[in-house]
Amino acid sequence: MIRIKPGVRRGAGRRPLRRVLALGLPTVWGAMAISYKLACPLAQQNGLGARVVTSAVFFAVGTGLILHVRHALLRELKEARRVAGVAQSALLRPLPPRIAGLSVAAAQVSADRGAAIGGDLYDAIATEHGVRVVMGDVRGHGLAAVSTVAAVLGSFREAVHDEPELGSVLRRLERALARHLRERARSEHPSAGAEPDHPVAEEFVTVLLLEIGPDGEMRLLNCGHPWPHLLGEGRAEPMVRADPLPPLGPFPLPPELDVQHCGRLLPGETLLLHTDGVEDARDGRGRFFPLGEVLARYVRDTTVAVPQAVLGSVFTALLHHTAGIPTDDMALLALRNDRCLQRAQGARGTARPATAHPQPTTHL
Template sequence: MVRGRGPRTGSTREEHGRGVLGHRVLRATGRPPLRRAVNLGLPAVWGALAISYKMACPLAQQNGLGARVATSAVFFMVGAGLILHVRRVLLRELRQIRRVAGAAQNVLLRPLPPRIDGLDIAAAQLSADHGASIGGDLYEAIATEHGVRVVMGDVRGHGLGAIGTAAAVLGSFREAAHDEAELGGVLRRLERALARHLRERDRAEHSSAGLDPEGPAAEEFVTVLLLEIRGDGEVHALNCGHPWPYLLARGHVRPLVRVEPLPPLGPFPLPARLPAEPCGRLRPGEGLFLHTDGAEDARDARGRFFPLLPALAAAVRDGPVVPQAVLRAVFTGLLRHTGGRPDDDVALLVLHNDRRPLALKQGRVSQHVPR
């Protein structure tokens, strides 16, 4: 009997996404058997040559100065060859690791298009771990029938655990942004995805240690900011412990809203009602600056915080809001302030409303249409 397949759920798609990531990682790390044999066999050959020279060559048995010099030269050449071989293998492994990191980053934090539904976008992330290309910060922007929906989040901690949590939240958002009519429904989906991920991770960790799972650790949490920018420029938001964005316009910068956010996702359940916070209208020419707390909390050698608001004001003081220019100015200032070594991951996302206003006969603006 042939069984029909049910509707494709969010968890199934998340498993498919993990499968794609695993396929790309395996493809990036695959090593031909011949290369493995060469990597293992070459040092053995060098060692065998050195031993054969010492045991069989008559010159190596002599104690004269010339014989000792020749023996030392032989062993020096063998040692130098082994060092060069090891160095070449390590450099090859480093290139493989960087390819793996690039493949993972393209799946987890895929590059955003420069323009979505009339909004110019620029985003970037800076990892605090030296050599790392991804961390616990996350962002995404998607055009839906409900408007352009944006998420910006920050997972507590660093390392593989934070990356896995970020992947779970992002995978859920990419589905829920299209499926849920209300922004509150999207946030509830993120909460369920996070709880499921933490349960599965906790069960796997306890099973590997031979212990019984006790449930997800209470210390795990994710700050999340959800934005919905509708076709007429109206902005609605839900904020769980994340910094509020800044509204950018030529010559001035101000916080988008000054409402106390909800607690971060994880430690506490969401309230029964989740009405989205109205944030006014994003008019043509204006922009939004979203960031993680690593931008405002970055300190210099004297312990002073990075002046984010003055940096933004300087970036839009003499010209229009250009996302790439704002991003470049803030990152340049932040790296200069921290001496090129920030203590926390930093993610920035800049939106600019480039929609053309459509006026009525009476001269009033009715809506904004993308160019």
């Protein structure tokens, strides 16, 4: 027989006392006001002095009740924000500072005030196939896109360990998104039956999948997402300018997927991934954010592109550009190769740094 010992949650013993205080204090304040009005002789008089005293008593009682209610609401709001913060951190979990010899830094800003996450998603995981990274952007922004973010990230975190090929990981993400959209369509249109005619037809997700092998070799699959930037040796440039695949959702993936081979990430080089909310941010005059110029200025002013410093520089420029009022979700993810220099120097003669002209692609 298995016996389950009932446990007592932390803080459970204080809850009855809080409830008594929450109800008792307003009751006491109200009883004092009624007792004064009925029992105090001064409250029965009609003189100016008596009226002033009576008004002062009821003003004090009303103020006390308002402050008490305000304090209770603030306490509940603080607890709700703490719980929401834990849930959001579990979904878009903080990345470790180092992953398999790569320095990592990530940050994001939600367009919804008070929300820690929105429609942008990212993750980086070390696997036996290399470090695999995802950066994505769900149509729309804010809390409405969180469920789709959860579906895509959950599938990615399982698929990167199971699938040896990057294309297979992408197909797993496509299937997970399709299941999520069907379930959402059923819940939003229950009268339409098991298969609605138009199951959230306009929903889509842009996705960038990146794999960095043990030797620094980079492989990319892009579904409608902005290309990353490579920072190193005084330059900052987009890695690839090839046509990406369509975003996940509206159209099925093609039978063969072209994996972009982008050379090696050499020691000291930094790769910056971002969502389109960064480049689409506008200032008061409608001008787009010049991400390329900001990165070029950064690499000119520094010798080593530290991931945390790169994100700080970009976000500082972004907030200045938008006057501190973002209109879309924005996310940045930077990775720098800190692996052994001797190990990569042997391949430097044959490795071509990632440029705007990718090597021939391989079909999966």
